[in-house]
Amino acid sequence: MSEFLVFDGVTKRFGDFVAVRDASFAIEKGEIFALLGPSGCGKTTLLRMLAGFIEPDEGRILIEGEDITRLPPERRPVNTVFQSYALFPHLTIRDNIGFGLKMAKRPKAEIDAEVDRMLDLVDLAEHGDKKPDRISGGQKQRVAIARALVNKPRVLLLDEPLAALDLKLRQRLLVELDGIHDEVGITFLYVTHDQTEAMAISDRIAVMQRGGLEQIGTPAEIYEAPVNSFVAAFIGDTNFLRGKVSEILDAEYSRATVESIGEIRLYNDRPLEMGEDIALSLRPEKIRIETHPPAEEAGLNAIEGTVDDVIYLGSLTRYWVRVGDQRIAIEKQHARYQLDERLPAWKDRVWLSWRADDGCLLTDFAVEDTELLSLPPEGDE
Ligand code: ATP
Numbered sequence: 358m359s360e361f362l363v364f365d366g367v368t369k370r371f372g373d374f375v376a377v378r379d380a381s382f383a384i385e386k387g388e389i390f391a392l393l394g395p396s397g398c399g400k401t402t403l404l405r406m407l408a409g410f411i412e413p414d415e416g417r418i419l420i421e422g423e424d425i426t427r428l429p430p431e432r433r434p435v436n437t438v439f440q441s442y443a444l445f446p447h448l449t450i451r452d453n454i455g456f457g458l459k460m461a462k463r464p465k466a467e468i469d470a471e472v473d474r475m476l477d478l479v480d481l482a483e484h485g486d487k488k489p490d491r492i493s494g495g496q497k498q499r500v501a502i503a504r505a506l507v508n509k510p511r512v513l514l515l516d517e518p519l520a521a522l523d524l525k526l527r528q529r530l531l532v533e534l535d536g537i538h539d540e541v542g543i544t545f546l547y548v549t550h551d552q553t554e555a556m557a558i559s560d561r562i563a564v565m566q567r568g569g570l571e572q573i574g575t576p577a578e579i580y581e582a583p584v585n586s587f588v589a590a591f592i593g594d595t596n597f598l599r600g601k602v603s604e605i606l607d608a609e610y611s612r613a614t615v616e617s618i619g620e621i622r623l624y625n626d627r628p629l630e631m632g633e634d635i636a637l638s639l640r641p642e643k644i645r646i647e648t649h650p651p652a653e654e655a656g657l658n659a660i661e662g663t664v665d666d667v668i669y670l671g672s673l674t675r676y677w678v679r680v681g682d683q684r685i686a687i688e689k690q691h692a693r694y695q696l697d698e699r700l701p702a703w704k705d706r707v708w709l710s711w712r713a714d715d716g717c718l719l720t721d722f723a724v725e726d727t728e729l730l731s732l733p734p735e736g737d738e
Contacts (some may be wrong), residue, residue, distance in 0.1 A: 361384055361387075382405060389558055391549060395550055398566050399565055400550075400632070412426070436504050437515075440515050442501045446489055448484065458508070481503070495526045498519065502537065519554065531557050535558055552592050556592070571584065584639060595641070596638070600615035617680055620624070624686065626717065629718075634719055644709050645711065647698070650708050658710060661706065663679050664679075680709070
């Protein structure tokens, strides 16, 4: 891995409060890397230390091997795009974008050419002479991105850049931002509390909680193989099953007894021991729901339950099925090829089945409730 941007043991305290604890990770050149976590987890503090607005108490920050930890913000090869746009209201869009170059006393012809290039990049060529109050929120954010990129930073920092926009516009700007990234090819560090946004745009995501880094990986790695219950619940929805290892079958598989459910087959993500307590995350879409017992298949887990709740969500239906004291969430897609049988309905007896390796063993038991758990992002204060 080319270690382009490195956080090495970075800690930041505000009084006794530790906002960022011993953060060590590296970002590759050209990557879109997201810092994701609930409000107050320390992601903005990390970004501000990189921008130079605050200094770490411990640790170092390096860009291409150069220690920038104590450099003033204006001497760092980074620029920030804020949620609030922070445009100058009395300047035109052109002058807003060209502001940094003007301050740097660059020749007018060069500024004009660079601003034209940026206006094209963010698709605002027709709006250059307007003032910010004459353009929409999405367009303002594109101006803010252009204004940051015109200085040719080596890293673009994006601090919740889309949070002020409505859902459709957010989705559109995400695609545009991805296109801009492809074109300029520089490294993006993207801070968000919105897991969908992080999943959609990032090459890799660092999930944070209470000042610490919980897991770093591609969106698929984090979704499919969360290391602990916090990550499993923060990224999408999941079912938590707790049990005790009752039999080691071979190097790959074992069995565990789970309360209310009985014996299930596990895929050993790590070596297990007899009698060990385990916590398993099982995503709702991995479970098949049928009104008849599933066809025999070696290693398939199959349990019987009763439909407790049914919610129609357009592209899919979400079921909650009661199995003893457990309530299990299942999602069934409405693709026609999957609907050649009657859909289960409220109070139906149903069979749930999944393969052993559909579950993911977690390293902790932090989540108390074994029911489906989804932690909605708390949003900005
Ligand atoms: P949000 O999405 O709400 O911005 P965040 O993950 O970016 O959350 P930070 O802004 O990094 O969180 O803040 C982390 C913690 O540090 C919070 O509890 C915050 O209250 C605290 N904090 C941040 N800046 C300061 C400061 N200047 N003085 C004291 N405490 C601070």
